[in-house]
Amino acid sequence: MNRIKEVLTEKGIKQTWLAEKLGKSFSVVNSYVCNRRQPSLEVLFEIAKILQVSPKDLIESKE
16 A cells, blocks of 8 residues: 555645656556556656655655
8 A cells, every 4th residue: 555645645646747747547547556567666666756746755655
């Protein structure tokens, strides 16, 4: 499970913007956000870089 959706919401960023920055389709990014599909480590690190967060922030809950 990932926290991409929570981070996008916290930062006020739309999935379409992230898809454009990643060079991936909206449906692929939406699959990541809805946890239907998990990004590869390479893609996860790229998402973290784009969102300016630690990759760790995308994969663990804030408990």
